[in-house]
Every structure is written in structure tokens, then in C-alpha cells.
Amino acid sequence: ALGSGSVSAPVQERAGAKEGLRTVKDLPKVGFLKLVYRLLVHGYYNRMHELQLYEKALYGGIFRDGLGTVAVNRAELLEEVLRRDDRFPVRGDMSLWKEYRDTKGIGYGPFTEEGERWYRLRSALNRRMLLPKESVLYGPVIRDVVRDFTHRVQVLRESSPTGDMVQDVANELYRFSLEGIASILFETRIGCLEQQIPEGTQEFINSIVQMFSNSPYVIVMPKWSRPLLPYWRRYNAGWEGIFTFAQRLIDRKLEQIERRVDDREQVQGEYLTYLLSNTDMSLQDVYGSVAELLLAGVDTTSNTLTWALHLLSLNPEAQDRLHREVSQIQPDPPAEEITRLPYLKATIKETLRMYPVVPLNARVFSEKDVVIAGYHFPKKTPFTFHHYAISLDEQTFPAPLSFRPERWLRDGRVLPHPFGSIPFGFGVRGCVGRRIAELEMYMALFQLVRLFEIRPDPSVGEVKSLNRTVLVPDRKLNLHFKQRGD
Numbered sequence: 001a002l003g004s005g006s007v008s009a010p011v012q013e014r015a016g017a018k019e020g021l022r023t024v025k026d027l028p029k030v031g032f033l034k035l036v037y038r039l040l041v042h043g044y045y046n047r048m049h050e051l052q053l054y055e056k057a058l059y060g061g062i063f064r065d066g067l068g069t070v071a072v073n074r075a076e077l078l079e080e081v082l083r084r085d086d087r088f089p090v091r092g093d094m095s096l097w098k099e100y101r102d103t104k105g106i107g108y109g110p111f112t113e114e115g116e117r118w119y120r121l122r123s124a125l126n127r128r129m130l131l132p133k134e135s136v137l138y139g140p141v142i143r144d145v146v147r148d149f150t151h152r153v154q155v156l157r158e159s160s161p162t163g164d165m166v167q168d169v170a171n172e173l174y175r176f177s178l179e180g181i182a183s184i185l186f187e188t189r190i191g192c193l194e195q196q197i198p199e200g201t202q203e204f205i206n207s208i209v210q211m212f213s214n215s216p217y218v219i220v221m222p223k224w225s226r227p228l229l230p231y232w233r234r235y236n237a238g239w240e241g242i243f244t245f246a247q248r249l250i251d252r253k254l255e256q257i258e259r260r261v262d263d264r265e266q267v268q269g270e271y272l273t274y275l276l277s278n279t280d281m282s283l284q285d286v287y288g289s290v291a292e293l294l295l296a297g298v299d300t301t302s303n304t305l306t307w308a309l310h311l312l313s314l315n316p317e318a319q320d321r322l323h324r325e326v327s328q329i330q331p332d333p334p335a336e337e338i339t340r341l342p343y344l345k346a347t348i349k350e351t352l353r354m355y356p357v358v359p360l361n362a363r364v365f366s367e368k369d370v371v372i373a374g375y376h377f378p379k380k381t382p383f384t385f386h387h388y389a390i391s392l393d394e395q396t397f398p399a400p401l402s403f404r405p406e407r408w409l410r411d412g413r414v415l416p417h418p419f420g421s422i423p424f425g426f427g428v429r430g431c432v433g434r435r436i437a438e439l440e441m442y443m444a445l446f447q448l449v450r451l452f453e454i455r456p457d458p459s460v461g462e463v464k465s466l467n468r469t470v471l472v473p474d475r476k477l478n479l480h481f482k483q484r485g486d
């Protein structure tokens with residue numbers, strides 16, 4: 001049941017084993033040096049998701065991974081693990097995201113908070129976000145952003161040498177995603193889709209880049225080296241830029257709300273207004289949460305859309321089918337109607353199967369020992385989930401490298417294993433932004449596919465994926481956007 005690998009260690013009684021179960025020590029193990037060798041010599045350091053496939057072939061469904069965690073890379077085993085999730089699930093140590101805030105008294109958000117406090121925070125954040133019928137509240141906001149984006153695509157393609165080319169599509173979609181999530185979270189437009197991005201917004205984007213690009217260094221650096229090397233300072237300067245920008249917009253909103261309350265006007269608004277006026281979150285908590293929602297909501301959505309356009313450009317039949325579906329309804333429908341289109345939804349689902357933008361996830365069970373696949377694991381054992389390997393498993397997904405949105409259609413066919421592709425995670429700690437992300441992606445794709453035929457640019461060559469925490473293309477991706485009806 002564990003796949004092609006060799007989980008064949010004899011059942012032994014060992015210290016800590018319960019009732020003759022096998023223990024962690026009976027699992028195949030990758031030594032630390034072997035891992036380092038694979039990363040540096042085989043060059044997997046920026047393709048850790050591909051290492052998942054390599055190691056799965058060697059060790060099978062569950063093994064020790066060289067970093068002291070237990071790797072799981074089959075749908076059935078992933079289900080076994082996640083069904084035992086704690087009441088307040090923990091992904092791992094988040095102290096690097098907390099330290100800047102600790103010095104400034106800013107609160108933690110849903111990503112970093114733990115235990116009861118995390119639970120209370122999530123309960124407040126989930127409302128107005130997590131249910132499909134609530135997320136369509138943001139339809140009108142996103143529709144405006146999508147309209148500006150398609151306009152920008154028009155301008156870019158018309159000014160290109162071939163008259164239909166958009167260069168570096170991932171960068172354009174980054175602007176779209178940031179504008180989209182910011183317009184929901186701050187209830188204001190920040191100008192990412194303007195010809196010239198406003199200075200404050202550009203500084204904010206630079207700060208995000210600075211925080212993320214220095215984080216691999218600060219993760220591995222010992223604390224004593226922080227004053228000696230530039231990374232820690234740059235990393236914190238990134239956080240400072242992020243919070244300065246977010247705080248300014250949140251404070252501005254708060255003032256507006258207070259003015260309206262003073263004038264006895266009704267306070268209406270979207271997400272931020274809800275957080276500021278209807279929950280018992282302190283202002284410091286709102287700063288912390290809004291910043292995290294924003295950071296989690298940009299690269300994920302933008303890269304998924306990038307991969308979707310890439311895959312559609314390479315699969316004209318699927319694109320035609322999608323085009324037929326979106327052309328059957330009115331050009332500018334309400335969000336509810338868009339979120340009901342089966343092939344559109346299947347296209348995003350299949351994109352996230354082939355390119356799970358978050359290719360790796362984790363859990364630590366702090367409450368209890370668990371038994372998985374007949375092995376006993378003491379509590380606090382860290383588990384790592386190899387989602388990339390799981391969603392390319394050919395037993396769950398025949399022809400796993402083929403883009404086949406129809407796998408997901410509920411038209412009477414047998415659907416894949418429910419844990420075969422869970423790009424938004426699972427359970428109470430699953431992605432809080434899922435419905436908003438889906439809405440943004442459906443609405444953007446709806447318009448792009450309706451207006452244009454998307455074709456690859458042969459000069460780009462074969463596009464591969466790199467792991468920068470999220471899966472990104474290994475080169476600038478240009479696409480032709482041929483006007484439909486030309």
C-alpha cells in the first residue's frame with residue numbers, strides 16, 4: 001500500500017514502540033549529508049518539489065527526510081495524517097515572522113498565531129471570507145480590478161512589436177493580484193495597474209520583495225551573526241516597509257469610519273470595515289492580520305493564474321472548450337454566475353494539481369501520539385507533506401503530466417482521491433483566503449479567455465518550475481493574446 005518504495009523494515013520492538021508497532025526508526029532515512037549532496041550537487045536546491053519525485057521513487061510513501069521530519073507523499077497516507085489534525089493545528093515554528101512585530105507591539109495574524117488565540121482570531125477572520133456566498137460580496141470590487149487589468153493587457157499587447165504580445169505575464173499578474181487583494185483588504189485602490197505605479201505602492205512592493213528575498217538567509221543564519229551580516233537588517237527593513245504602508249491605509253479607514261459614526265451615518269463597507277468595527281480585535285491585531293492576509297494572497301494567486309494561462313496556451317482544445325463555456329453567458333455577469341461554470345472551475349483545479357503553488361506543507365501534532373501506516377509516532381513529531389509528488393501520482397491521476405480539466409467534472413465519472421490534490425490545505429487550519437482567491441482567479445480567467453485566444457511564444461522555450469516557497473516559472477513567460485473575432 002505504500003507504493004513503489006521499500007518500506008520493508010522488519011517489525012521490531014524498540015524503545016517507545018507501542019503494542020509491537022513499528023517506530024520512526026524503522027522508516028527509510030535520508031541522512032543530512034545526503035540531502036545536502038542532492039541539493040547542491042544534483043542541483044535540487046531551487047527545485048525541491050522535483051526532489052519529492054526523486055525521493056518518492058527511492059523510498060516510497062513515507063520516510064525520514066534528512067531534516068528530521070517525516071515526509072508523506074501518498075494521498076492515502078496524507079489523509080491518515082490530516083484526519084488526526086489537532087484542535088488547533090500547528091504547521092511549525094513561525095518565530096521569524098514574529099520577531100519584528102514583537103519589538104513593535106504589533107499583533108500576530110492567522111499564519112503566526114497559535115492555540116486558543118489562533119482559534120479566536122480565525123473565527124473572526126473566517127466570517128465574511130470563507131463561505132462561497134460571502135466571498136461573492138467582493139465580486140463588484142474584483143470586477144473593477146479585472147476590468148482595469150484587461151484594459152492594461154490591451155494596451156500592452158497593442159504597443160508590442162507583434163501587436164498581440166504581453167511580456168513577463170507573471171509580473172503583470174502580480175500587479176493584478178496585489179491590486180485585487182489590497183482593494184478587498186484596504187477598501188481602496190493602490191494603483192498597481194496604472195501606467196506608473198504610485199511611489200508609495202512601489203516602495204511597498206519593494207519591501208515585500210526585500211522581506212522574502214532575505215528570508216532564506218535569515219532562516220539558516222545563527223542569531224549571533226545577525227549584527228555582522230546585512231541580511232537581518234534588510235529583512236527587518238522589509239517588514240518595516242510592509243507595516244508602515246498597511247498601517248497608513250488601515251488608519252485612514254479607521255478615521256473615515258469614526259467620522260461617519262460621529263455624524264451618525266451608517267457604517268457600511270467590506271472586509272476591513274467589518275474587522276475594525278464588528279469584532280473585538282484590537283487595532284494592533286488588525287495590523288498583524290491584514291499584513292499576513294496580504295502577503296499570503298499575492299504570489300499564490302498570481303502564480304496560479306500564470307500557470308493557468310501557460311497551460312491553456314499549450315492545450316488549445318481545453319482552451320476552446322473553456323472559451324465555449326464562457327461565451328455562453330453574458331459578457332459581464334455577476335460573480336455568482338461565474339463561480340458556477342464547471343469547466344472554468346475545473347481548469348483552475350487542474351492547474352493547481354499540476355502546479356500546486358504551495359508544493360510543501362507541514363503539521364506537528366502537539367497533543368497526541370499518532371499511528372500512521374502502522375508506525376507509531378510520538379507527539380511533536382514533525383510531518384512534511386509532499387504535495388507536488390502527491391498530485392503527480394499516476395495511480396491517483398492517470399497521465400499525470402497531461403492537462404485534463406475534465407478529471408474534475410462532476411458528470412458521473414469517478415472523482416480522484418479527495419486528498420490527491422488539496423492545494424489550499426485541509427481542515428480548520430486550511431487557507432482562509434481560498435474563496436477570495438478562487439473568485440479572483442475565476443473572474444480574471446473568465447474575461448481573458450472570453451476576449452483573447454492565448455498562444456505560446458515559441459522563443460520562450462520549455463518552461464519549468466522553480467520552488468521559491470511558491471512554484472514560479474524558471475524564466476520570463478511571454479504570451480500572445482490574440483483578439484477573439486479577429
Ligand code: HEM
Pocket residue numbers: 091110111112122181292293294296297298300301304357358361362423424425426427428429430431432433434436437
Ligand atoms: C491560489 C491561491 C492560494 C493558494 C493555493 C493558497 C494555499 C494555502 C495553503 C496550502 C495554506 C496552508 C493550509 C494548511 O496548512 O492546511 C494556506 C494558508 C493560508 N492562506 Fe492561502 N492560498 C491562496 C490564496 C490566499 C489568499 C488570497 C489569502 C488572503 C486573502 C490567503 C491567506 C492565507 C492565510 C492567512 C493562511 C494561514 C491560515 C492559518 O494558518 O490559519 N491565501 N494557503
